[in-house]
Amino acid sequence: MIERRRFAWLPVGVVAAAVTVLLLVTANGYGYHRDELYFRMLGMHPQWGYVDQPPFTPLMARAGIELFGDHVWAMRVPAAVLLGLAALMAAAIAREVGGGAVAQTLAASGALSAVPLSGAHVSSTADTDLLVWLGVIFFVIRALLHDNPRAWLGAGLVTGLGLYNKHLVLLLLLCLGASLLLAGPRRVLLSPWLWAGVGLAVLIGLPNLIYQVANDFPQAKMAEAVAENKGDDSRTLLLPLQLVLLAVPPIWVAGIVTLLRDRELRRIRALAVAYPMMVLLVFVIAGQPYYTMGLLYGLFAIGAVPTERWVRGHRTRQVFVGASVVILTAFGVVTALPLVPPKTFAGLNETIADQVGWSEYVRQVAAVYATLPPDEQRKAVLFTGNYGEAGALDRYGVGLPPVYSGQNELHHYGPPPDDKTVAIVVFQAPPTVLGGTCEARAALHNSEGVENEELEAKVYVCHLAEPWHTLWPRVQHYD
Known part of the structure; x- marks a missing residue:
């Protein structure tokens, strides 16, 4: 069984705090994103669901306004905190698969990549969804790798809460279920604890699900409209953008390879099989390329563990990995956050363009x-x-x-x-x-x-x- 090391609170905490502080000090830059202006309006009309999304993000924006005033930065405070929590959760995943302080810190640093920062800077549904997916992956690893069947209840709890933000977490569950059938361990699909977790997720998310049924599944219609309007571009960009969703792509590639080759991680290799399934599913439904982000970040956190072993005792490798992380993180920060005039990277990052004017x-x-x-x-x-x-x-x-x-x-x-x-x-x-x-x-x-x-x-x-x-x-x- 994989031995869990002590949680590296100091270095991981520094990274998570840096993520949140960086977002807070830049929160007033540029201006509202078009989605934030929409969330602001929706938040003034609270309900169990809307035709294009569940209620959490609009109500989170409303909470920021109620606490701090009707300002763009007020809406962005909760999102900054959530991305910091996602960094902690990524470190916890690295710990679950045997990562020490270096691996945990490296896993947390993934939150400083351009796409997670862009999502959290403008208070989008994506930053909350990232934390939800990492939470589900964390409990799945606990249930499978550490033979803790009660952890399925944790996965169900996170899923149920996540349904109030976005229904994309169902894609993760679908791909994980299919991957368990293909890669095993198949007997876990008969576990009463797993099905208790499914029941808990349904129970917690029931009001939002009832809203969908009562209103003739409006988000299904919304998904069809998005696929029709943006599907061709999404399919074209799906594979290329997988390489830029997180800094240092070789680390998440190492996560996939390790899951498939390391006998000690055999019980969670379904996570590696789930990723190509997810890419294929997103392609079929003409989803947005970033839909794979949560699973990809989980693989990045797992890949931080073999990376830690690879650099141990090798000064040149340490410098190479450290420099790669610093350079790509700096690039992500500059291209995602309002540190330069908006015209500089607006052509590269559509999120910036949608905050102007x-x-x-x-x-x-x-x-x-x-x-x-x-x-x-x-x-x-x-x-x-x-x-x-x-x-x-x-x-x-x-x-x-x-x-x-x-x-x-x-x-x-x-x-x-x-x-x-x-x-x-x-x-x-x-x-x-x-x-x-x-x-x-x-x-x-x-x-x-x-x-x-x-x-x-x-x-x-x-x-x-x-x-x-x-x-x-x-x-x-x-x-």
């Missing part, structure tokens, strides 16, 4: 509204093509009419009153869906010169020919 765009919409005669202003509402635009107008549009959108959950917050016959519309294409007469009055632009989706948008003034209650079903769309 929102307050400027609102001022440009406000300027169009100001040109309307007073009688038309009284009849006006704002209508946007996407939730980023709606969220920005809701956040910065002081003195402007109420804002509506047909995208995703925001469709449920309409329609506008029928007596509002004038619409200030922000759309990427002429808003023919509204009918009536529409005139383009402005084109959105930002002073940073960053190219993002909003540069394709124009501001229209539309005079409607039919009431909103008849228009509203036609404007609904998922994306």
